[in-house]
Amino acid sequence: MTTVKQRQVGVLLREWRERRRLSQLQLSLDADISTRHLSFVETGRSKPTKEMILRLSERLDVPLRERNSLLLAGGYAPAYPASGLDVPELAAVRAALRQVLAGHEPYPALVVDRAWQLVESNASVELLLEGAAADLLVPPVNVLRLSLHPEGVAPNIANLGEWRAHVLGRLRRQAAATADPALAELLAELRDYPCDQPEPEVELPGASDVVVPLRLRHGDRELSLLSMTTVFGTPLDVTVAELAIESFFPADQSTADFLRSRSESAEFA
CATH class of the missing domain: 1.10.260.40 (lambda repressor-like DNA-binding domains)
Structure with missing residues (x-):
């Protein structure tokens, strides 16, 4: 041995x-x-x-x-706890997450951990998941895999090449910053997924662009969404430090009107 x-x-x-x-x-x-x-x-x-x-x-x-x-x-005990999200000590954290998710309706928002596994979401996230293969929705759901997989959300993304370059670039920077081999493996997997659109080597804005939008096909319309990431400001627990809220906002008035009307229709259904 x-x-x-x-x-x-x-x-x-x-x-x-x-x-x-x-x-x-x-x-x-x-x-x-x-x-x-x-x-x-x-x-x-x-x-x-x-x-x-x-x-x-x-x-x-x-x-x-x-x-x-x-x-x-170095021969010392760990200094930072890694609590399960369901422990009583993190009740305030859970409440804060759920308040943000609920308050973001009728726009999609979800919570992910460091590995991009889905932790929780609001009801509007269902809009993003339409058409995805059932096996990709079996927990634990990796939202990056789901978004770029050819049987996931990818077929519905009108600007797949642009969005894919954004996702891979972000994951590459995260893997480099954390030295996490699991993220490096995920990056290699996602890079192998097919894409029938050109991917920009460098993210540069087009005319009037200020962020990379997610342009999502939905029936006979195209929705345009902006994403924002929120993290806890002063985490002292490993689990809390690795949580992030991914929130999506309408990038144009027609998308905002559709999401609001969709939510109102669901309330009266």
Whole structure:
């Protein structure tokens, strides 16, 4: 039997520094430590304290989940809890999420976790899911997979090439920022999905464009939606830190009128 040696915390900290494109001098100045001390930490000549690991993690903007991993590699207990969303301690968080979702009606809004798994949604999200294969809607639902899969939402997206480039670019940046192998795998999977439209290599605005819209075919009409992401401002729990609300707003008056009339019709049905 062989035992895989745990990677040293100094090596991991160096990788995070390099990922953030910082020199030892830049990080040492920002963290208020000597370059010599930082070098010793990265090479394993000096064992960092728990406080030092947390200070460097903060300066490197390391996600909470990975901060716990750094602490474990340094021989310390994790500092940040990773609670289940259904625990009593997160009751206020659940209430806030549901209030935002309900208040966003009649426009679609949904909550996702770090892996883009669907956590919760409002009733208007059904509009986005029409025509998707049933197996893609079996929990856990990955909303990025659902949006770009040829049996998912993709056939209904009028500007699939443009929207796909936006989604893949965003996921690529997230995977690079978090160093999450699961996100890298998801990115590779989504890149292999077919697309019959040209994809811009660089996201540049067209005439009068200020954001990339989601142009969705719905029957004989085309809906145009803008998306906005909302996160908790001061999370100290891994689960809460990894939640995000994806809200969609009408990008034109005809889309707004349709969504409102659709909601009113559902109320009186």
